[in-house]
Amino acid sequence: MRIKIKGEIRNEFVRKIEELSEQNLLGCYQCGKCSAGCPSAPFMDLLPNQVIRLAQLGRKEEVLNCKTIWLCASCFACSVRCPKGIDLAKVMESARQIVLRQNIDQIEPLKIPKEEVVELPQIALVSNFRKLTA
Ligand code: SF4
Ligand code: SF4
Known part of the structure; x- marks a missing residue:
């Protein structure tokens, strides 16, 4: 059927x-x-x-x-x-x-604390911006 x-x-x-x-x-x-x-x-x-x-x-x-x-x-x-x-x-x-x-971003780059920007690997930041921001 x-x-x-x-x-x-x-x-x-x-x-x-x-x-x-x-x-x-x-x-x-x-x-x-x-x-x-x-x-x-x-x-x-x-x-x-x-x-x-x-x-x-x-x-x-x-x-x-x-x-x-x-x-x-x-x-x-x-x-x-x-x-x-x-x-x-x-x-x-x-x-x-x-x-x-x-145009809805998942992270706000300007809100990442400066200490973390210095500590985090640049490649991780760039790939996150690519993946999580419009
Ligand atoms: S959903 Fe698939 S691609 Fe995403 S983390 Fe899990 S296994 Fe990996
Ligand atoms: S997408 Fe996941 S649940 Fe669906 S058939 Fe493939 S392995 Fe199985």
Whole structure:
């Protein structure tokens, strides 16, 4: 028996994430291997597999307002482990891009204490500005 799904399967948010990440969100079958191998998972408010599940459902606000997308270190462990070949690191990046395109910065460079600027590795500062500011 064919099950009919009412309404759109992919809303505008789902299509945007898929366009930016070039990934098929609906390919994820929630095995959880991405979350099991994610080194940042203990610090995240949503596990990586929960982010992709919410993204599949088009739940834009929950995805864009979670801390997880900013705590993702882009290490690609999830992408390598996914049995469906989904590059979840790219999905995280596309969610960050959507927020940054609204000109919403995640850090304010001028508010970083001078002592920390002196102590922190320059490469870490530059990569953080690239990742977290519009
Ligand atoms: S590993 Fe792949 S298929 Fe499994 S939950 Fe993560 S994204 Fe989905
Ligand atoms: S790319 Fe991000 S979500 Fe994926 S394993 Fe690394 S830190 Fe976790």
